[in-house]
Amino acid sequence: MIIVQKFGGSSVANVKKIKNVARRIVSTKRKGYDVVVVVSAPGDTTDDLIELAGKISKIPSRREMDMLLSTGEQMSVALLAMAIHELGEDAVSMTGYQVGIITDDVHGSAKIEDIHSGRMLEELKKGKVVIVAGFQGKTPNHEITTLGRGGSDLTAVALASVLKAKVCEIYTDVDGVYTTDPRICKDARKLDEISYEEMMEMAALGAKVMQSRSVEVGKKYDIPILVRNSMNHTQGTLITKENKKMEKVLVSGVTINEDEAKVTLLKVPDKPGIAAKVFQKIAEKNINVDMIIQNKSTTNYNDISFTVMRSDLKRSLPVVREAANLVKARGIQVDDKIAKVSIVGVGMKSHSGVAAKMFSALAEKGINIDMISTSEIKISCVVDGRRGKDAVKVLHKKFELGKKSK
Amino acid sequence: MIIVQKFGGSSVANVKKIKNVARRIVSTKRKGYDVVVVVSAPGDTTDDLIELAGKISKIPSRREMDMLLSTGEQMSVALLAMAIHELGEDAVSMTGYQVGIITDDVHGSAKIEDIHSGRMLEELKKGKVVIVAGFQGKTPNHEITTLGRGGSDLTAVALASVLKAKVCEIYTDVDGVYTTDPRICKDARKLDEISYEEMMEMAALGAKVMQSRSVEVGKKYDIPILVRNSMNHTQGTLITKENKKMEKVLVSGVTINEDEAKVTLLKVPDKPGIAAKVFQKIAEKNINVDMIIQNKSTTNYNDISFTVMRSDLKRSLPVVREAANLVKARGIQVDDKIAKVSIVGVGMKSHSGVAAKMFSALAEKGINIDMISTSEIKISCVVDGRRGKDAVKVLHKKFELGKKSK
Numbered sequence: 074m075i076i077v078q079k080f081g082g083s084s085v086a087n088v089k090k091i092k093n094v095a096r097r098i099v100s101t102k103r104k105g106y107d108v109v110v111v112v113s114a115p116g117d118t119t120d121d122l123i124e125l126a127g128k129i130s131k132i133p134s135r136r137e138m139d140m141l142l143s144t145g146e147q148m149s150v151a152l153l154a155m156a157i158h159e160l161g162e163d164a165v166s167m168t169g170y171q172v173g174i175i176t177d178d179v180h181g182s183a184k185i186e187d188i189h190s191g192r193m194l195e196e197l198k199k200g201k202v203v204i205v206a207g208f209q210g211k212t213p214n215h216e217i218t219t220l221g222r223g224g225s226d227l228t229a230v231a232l233a234s235v236l237k238a239k240v241c242e243i244y245t246d247v248d249g250v251y252t253t254d255p256r257i258c259k260d261a262r263k264l265d266e267i268s269y270e271e272m273m274e275m276a277a278l279g280a281k282v283m284q285s286r287s288v289e290v291g292k293k294y295d296i297p298i299l300v301r302n303s304m305n306h307t308q309g310t311l312i313t314k315e316n317k318k319m320e321k322v323l324v325s326g327v328t329i330n331e332d333e334a335k336v337t338l339l340k341v342p343d344k345p346g347i348a349a350k351v352f353q354k355i356a357e358k359n360i361n362v363d364m365i366i367q368n369k370s371t372t373n374y375n376d377i378s379f380t381v382m383r384s385d386l387k388r389s390l391p392v393v394r395e396a397a398n399l400v401k402a403r404g405i406q407v408d409d410k411i412a413k414v415s416i417v418g419v420g421m422k423s424h425s426g427v428a429a430k431m432f433s434a435l436a437e438k439g440i441n442i443d444m445i446s447t448s449e450i451k452i453s454c455v456v457d458g459r460r461g462k463d464a465v466k467v468l469h470k471k472f473e474l475g476k477k478s479k
Numbered sequence: 480m481i482i483v484q485k486f487g488g489s490s491v492a493n494v495k496k497i498k499n500v501a502r503r504i505v506s507t508k509r510k511g512y513d514v515v516v517v518v519s520a521p522g523d524t525t526d527d528l529i530e531l532a533g534k535i536s537k538i539p540s541r542r543e544m545d546m547l548l549s550t551g552e553q554m555s556v557a558l559l560a561m562a563i564h565e566l567g568e569d570a571v572s573m574t575g576y577q578v579g580i581i582t583d584d585v586h587g588s589a590k591i592e593d594i595h596s597g598r599m600l601e602e603l604k605k606g607k608v609v610i611v612a613g614f615q616g617k618t619p620n621h622e623i624t625t626l627g628r629g630g631s632d633l634t635a636v637a638l639a640s641v642l643k644a645k646v647c648e649i650y651t652d653v654d655g656v657y658t659t660d661p662r663i664c665k666d667a668r669k670l671d672e673i674s675y676e677e678m679m680e681m682a683a684l685g686a687k688v689m690q691s692r693s694v695e696v697g698k699k700y701d702i703p704i705l706v707r708n709s710m711n712h713t714q715g716t717l718i719t720k721e722n723k724k725m726e727k728v729l730v731s732g733v734t735i736n737e738d739e740a741k742v743t744l745l746k747v748p749d750k751p752g753i754a755a756k757v758f759q760k761i762a763e764k765n766i767n768v769d770m771i772i773q774n775k776s777t778t779n780y781n782d783i784s785f786t787v788m789r790s791d792l793k794r795s796l797p798v799v800r801e802a803a804n805l806v807k808a809r810g811i812q813v814d815d816k817i818a819k820v821s822i823v824g825v826g827m828k829s830h831s832g833v834a835a836k837m838f839s840a841l842a843e844k845g846i847n848i849d850m851i852s853t854s855e856i857k858i859s860c861v862v863d864g865r866r867g868k869d870a871v872k873v874l875h876k877k878f879e880l881g882k883k884s885k
Binding site for chain 2: 091092125126128129130133136137141143144145147148151152154155156159165166168171215216217
């Protein structure tokens with residue numbers, strides 16, 4: 074039975090931590106499992122290399138960036154293999170290249186197209202722990218690629234799927250997935266279990282523990298993902314298929330995203346195709362739009378509002394102005410002090426009144442709702458940025474997430 | 480016409496130096512040459528990584544060391560390619576893996592078995608500068624190997640030979656090859672030209688500017704090697720085939736090696752096969768022996784002396800004792816305060832009296848000779864370690880190496 078374990082950069086930031094990780098791997102191995110390990114670059118290595126490249130070139134070639142950045146993980150795997158040898162187990166490190174993690178040629182954010190499991194299975198058969206460099210792959214033309222931020226998680230889940238692993242363990246510096254950010258709500262509770270869908274929504278809505286893309290792969294190939302703390306032995310959170318127990322719970326978590334800004338086009342003439350024109354212009358600049366709200370009023374005019382990452386706001390304004398002219402809007406309004414607060418839960422599918430409960434909870438605390446957006450398993454509200462954390466607290470309490478009720 | 484340029488770690492130790500190297504490459508390219516560049520790891524990277532590995536494992540796996548160390552050169556090539564892009568020329572970095580530098584599987588000191596020139600020639604044809612990671616290769620089984628210290632020089636000369644380059648330029652932090660160490664003799668003179676054979680002897684005898692192994696490859700494939708300073712534009716020293724001009728010069732250089740120790744087996748019975756037994760024992764421990772002297776006296780006993788690297792002395796003593804017992808020697812004597820001083824020159828082949836001139840020069844200064852060893856183009860004398868530098872000075876003067884006589 075194969076277990077895939079992934080350790081992030083902070084888990085291998087120094088010699089002591091590398092030895093600690095090695096002990097954990099060896100203990101899993103000695104329980105009788107075949108272990109495949111995925112590692113990120115040590116500590117701040119990737120950021121340091123990006124900074125160094127920035128001193129040489131303002132816009133470094135993406136191919137050369139991949140060549141540069143992939144060295145970080147290569148260091149980690151070699152050092153970790155040595156640490157495992159010291160503990161008396163056999164181990165072999167492998168680059169993405171050597172495994173045969175085949176990707177497309179979009180340097181910096183490549184997509185995995187195929188993974189050769191042959192060499193890994195061969196080494197496992199010899200009794201070795203296989204240690205794979207995360208975040209990297211190669212094109213069919215032997216070019217080195219990287220998968221983008223969070224890419225090591227993706228490597229781990231993808232390896233787990235081709236190896237038909239029992240579980241993919243993601244080791245990080247927190248105990249698991251929480252009902253909300255523990256820095257905001259002291260009584261935030263670690264979840265024992267969460268569905269792929271909920272996790273994907275939570276990741277997309279601001280929870281930083283795992284990236285949505287990796288969870289999606291886990292869901293597609295039905296690989297249970299266990300998020301755990303590399304520094305202790307608590308059980309962590311299992312991301313898995315939706316089950317009956319989960320459905321009984323109304324809401325699993327509350328998230329907050331304070332990194333967005335709201336843009337409104339005022340008094341846009343109400344004609345077909347207007348929204349398409351606006352968002353096409355914005356898409357051409359590769360700017361991601363998150364929420365979009367359009368209110369048809371009884372007049373012949375609409376207000377169109379949307380949110381973008383605050384970091385994209387500056388470069389999106391010229392194109393928004395262009396779009397506003399194009400559709401003859403009367404003006405533009407920008408609000409960069411918003412917070413998007415969301416509740417997530419598969420239980421919403423079978424329970425009614427969740428939205429009403431959310432809105433009334435916010436109203437009771439005098440928190441005004443600026444925008445609303447819903448999906449099957451989440452409801453998001455944009456509120457005044459100064460009230461964002463209050464909103465999280467009141468929702469966390471209202472839906473009784475702090476209590477050990479689950 | 481292809482030129483291969485190799486830059487050592489000190490030439491790419493920081494951003495400023497990388498940019499400097501890039502300018503030099505671009506200027507060669509703009510003279511109309513196809514340029515292939517070989518780079519070492521930046522500054523102290525390799526030493527830092529070795530130290531890091533040492534903290535994890537006392538005897539780290541050689542395979543994993545190669546995995547670890549090969550990252551240094553990979554960083555250099557990526558950064559250098561970016562710096563060349565900034566100057567408006569196209570460049571592409573390649574790992575030893577990507578080039579197809581095929582080696583045997585002796586990790587840590589692999590031998591090059593084959594080099595694929597296809598991808599390099601393809602990129603040169605597209606007008607790109609090709610930047611190759613030095614010091615590294617891969618086995619036919621896709622394992623990463625390194626060529627040992629000085630391996631980047633070897634990569635450069637080997638690439639020059641498969642690419643049939645006009646010249647292989649080795650950039651370093653000195654102006655070229657000197658008649659002797661300028662730190663010992665102030666009037667040491669840079670040589671304009673030296674033969675492969677002389678350079679090999681000088682490298683083997685202590686000159687640090689190039690390793691013997693690389694010069695040997697240059698000789699085999701008749702690739703002129705130009706040793707130059709990366710910080711200025713002086714012409715450097717050309718290592719090339721022996722020619723008439725060289726033969727007129729009696730001695731080209733004086734070297735000193737202060738890193739050896741002398742071991743003597745006292746009063747060994749004079750029987751056939753004794754020396755073989757002794758040195759076989761030592762060879763089994765992978766200890767390199769340099770000079771060997773055996774004096775047959777009129778008695779039935781011999782003294783057998785030899786030198787080893789001082790760093791090998793400690794681990795060689797137990798096996799020497801074992802050998803001494805085996806051959807019934809009366810005792811062992813160790814002297815770790817010796818210096819080996821040598822004169823090198825192809826002119827010796829056609830001139831007599833060079834040895835006598837050397838010995839008398841040393842005698843005039845009261846420097847006692849402990850051991851003597853000769854080859855066709857060199858004479859080495861072991862002297863008291865405290866007189867080593869004096870010996871260099873007197874020989875440098877005696878053979879008029881400081882004067883611009885060549």
